[in-house]
Amino acid sequence: MKIGIVGLPNVGKSTIFNALTRSKKAATAAYAFCTIDPNVGVVTVPDKRLKTLTDIVHPEKVVPAVVEFVDIAGIVKGASEGEGLGNQFLSHIRECDAIAEVIRFFEDENVSHVGDGVNPMKDLETIQTELILADLQTIQKRLLKAKSDAKSGDKTKVAYAEILEKVFQTLDSGKLAHGSSLEEEEFEELHDLHLLTMKPFLYIANVGETQLSNFNEKTLHEKTGISENYDIIPICAKLEEETAGLSEEDATELLKEYGLAETGLNHLIRTAYATLGLETYFTAGPQEVRAWTIPKGTKAAQAAGKIHTDFEKGFIKTEVTGFDEYVQCGGEQTAKEKGLVRQEGRDYLVKDGDVMYFRYNV
Ligand SMILES: Nc1nc2c(ncn2[C@@H]2O[C@H](COP(=O)(O)OP(=O)(O)OP(=O)(O)O)[C@@H](O)[C@H]2O)c(=O)[nH]1
Numbered sequence: 001m002k003i004g005i006v007g008l009p010n011v012g013k014s015t016i017f018n019a020l021t022r023s024k025k026a027a028t029a030a031y032a033f034c035t036i037d038p039n040v041g042v043v044t045v046p047d048k049r050l051k052t053l054t055d056i057v058h059p060e061k062v063v064p065a066v067v068e069f070v071d072i073a074g075i076v077k078g079a080s081e082g083e084g085l086g087n088q089f090l091s092h093i094r095e096c097d098a099i100a101e102v103i104r105f106f107e108d109e110n111v112s113h114v115g116d117g118v119n120p121m122k123d124l125e126t127i128q129t130e131l132i133l134a135d136l137q138t139i140q141k142r143l144l145k146a147k148s149d150a151k152s153g154d155k156t157k158v159a160y161a162e163i164l165e166k167v168f169q170t171l172d173s174g175k176l177a178h179g180s181s182l183e184e185e186e187f188e189e190l191h192d193l194h195l196l197t198m199k200p201f202l203y204i205a206n207v208g209e210t211q212l213s214n215f216n217e218k219t220l221h222e223k224t225g226i227s228e229n230y231d232i233i234p235i236c237a238k239l240e241e242e243t244a245g246l247s248e249e250d251a252t253e254l255l256k257e258y259g260l261a262e263t264g265l266n267h268l269i270r271t272a273y274a275t276l277g278l279e280t281y282f283t284a285g286p287q288e289v290r291a292w293t294i295p296k297g298t299k300a301a302q303a304a305g306k307i308h309t310d311f312e313k314g315f316i317k318t319e320v321t322g323f324d325e326y327v328q329c330g331g332e333q334t335a336k337e338k339g340l341v342r343q344e345g346r347d348y349l350v351k352d353g354d355v356m357y358f359r360y361n362v
Pocket residue numbers: 007008009010011012013014015016027028029030031032033034035036072073074075106107108111206207208209236237238239
């Protein structure tokens with residue numbers, strides 16, 4: 001899973017990136033356009049169940065699931081016409097699975113704002129407009145060609161041009177491409193265009209240290225005008241940056257002082273999983289306990305393919321234990337004795353938390 005971070009300059013994108021990746025990889029500064037080249041970092045997905053499994057299995061190695069984050073330059077009004085750094089750098093996030101848009105709420109006179117001051121609703125509109133304009137540029141070229149191809153009368157080509165036309169109209173009316181009224185298969189036809197506004201969105205509200213208690217999901221939706229269909233995650237980038245340098249216990253302690261139960265970053269990753277409809281299955285053996293990320297509704301054979309394509313091709317069956325049963329039994333052996341290890345075929349729908357073992361032919 002790969003997530004692209006976008007927003008105006010100086011909203012704290014790189015600060016959040018550093019906190020997420022527990023690094024100082026990205027330069028941050030109080031002036032706009034500090035970031036020019038993209039920063040790419042890998043973040044492990046926090047999952048308490050891994051620790052539980054480790055305590056049972058005592059493996060040599062534990063491998064958590066990972067999410068990749070890409071931090072890019074700030075976008076400004078007119079970027080599609082070359083303002084600021086233009087919008088060429090958006091190509092760095094075309095391959096991402098989702099977009100995380102950072103909105104500035106924190107006030108700090110030492111950190112300039114590219115507009116006339118902190119204004120979440122207006123800032124949001126600026127960014128959405130630029131992303132829509134970037135997608136319009138992408139689709140216009142393709143639409144021209146598709147229309148000319150459709151003149152042949154070929155049914156598939158006519159249908160394709162119609163799909164593009166619909167998306168063009170959506171974008172042209174100022175809406176995100178994923179709001180187009182298309183069938184599931186039609187959306188798939190557009191995949192290779194890598195439209196930015198076709199991707200799932202989640203929003204990060206970068207709130208100041210002193211504002212943390214002022215915001216909840218409801219007020220954030222009100223202040224941004226973002227529909228309830230999207231998640232907005234409040235994060236205090238400054239605070240997260242501090243916790244990144246601390247041990248797990250000290251970080252939790254510090255967060256408690258601010259009335260927070262978990263880091264905004266954990267909240268962010270959890271939300272990203274939900275937004276993207278992802279879940280986790282585990283493999284657990286003496287060599288390795290490992291978390292694997294799959295989309296909801298994945299079948300056993302495809303899940304096996306995550307580990308190795310041979311596992312999918314030569315799939316025979318899988319031995320599955322539900323997470324709770326696995327833990328209650330204290331491991332596979334007792335689960336087997338109690339008949340809780342199920343034999344399932346290639347079409348078995350994997351459930352979140354399943355502990356799986358695959359049998360396959362080479
Ligand atoms: N007070 C306060 N300052 C913050 C917070 N988050 C970020 N900053 C500061 O804001 C400035 C800009 O942060 P960056 O992370 O560089 O912002 P950016 O969005 O990556 O900016 P560009 O790369 O220029 O697009 C830095 O000086 C940060 O220390 C916050 O929550 N509170």
